[in-house]
Amino acid sequence: VESLSFFPAIWKGITETADALRLTVTGLSTLFKGVDLKETVSGPARIADMLGTTAVQSFSESFRTGIINMFSFLAYISISLFIMNLLPVPILDGGLILFALIELVTRKKIPPKVLYYIQFIGLAFIIALFCIGFSGDVAYFFNNFRGIQK
Incomplete structure (x- = not known):
């Protein structure tokens, strides 16, 4: 070094x-x-x-x-x-930046009910990604444990 x-x-x-x-x-x-x-x-x-x-x-x-x-x-x-x-997923900061830019360009506030539903979809996406990561972790450790047992 x-x-x-x-x-x-x-x-x-x-x-x-x-x-x-x-x-x-x-x-x-x-x-x-x-x-x-x-x-x-x-x-x-x-x-x-x-x-x-x-x-x-x-x-x-x-x-x-x-x-x-x-x-x-x-x-x-x-x-x-x-x-x-920074990805434009609605619940993350990138999504909030995207909403702010949309409001800036259109000069209209996005209705709170629309924001709620869009952010709910973003939350579902994050939960799905977490579940994929978690299941991948379980499979990874299970395969490693099985490899040690052989």
Whole structure:
């Protein structure tokens, strides 16, 4: 791991963040190309498992490598959540921004009842995505447990 002075370290952080943003957008685009969602979407349990695996492998090299890899992993998760939150799904911030832009362009308030139903659809979408992630996590751990038993 290289040691950088202040400004080169800031620049490297910016470029690595841009790379993570690019990877996240590329990953999101694969969701619309007919891939198996259970394999692509990870829930909190599988993310915790990945974090644990990263920690074990990284800290076995050295403490410094472990810390750097852990923070890099957490930064990647944060950037991914940032991008996901900006998607134009009605219940997320991106949906609220979209509604504000629609109201700005049309110069009319969206009726609260319409907003309620649209946000209910957004909530159903988020719940469905959570269920896909959760079922994918269960299948992942079940398959790993079965593999250990053999």
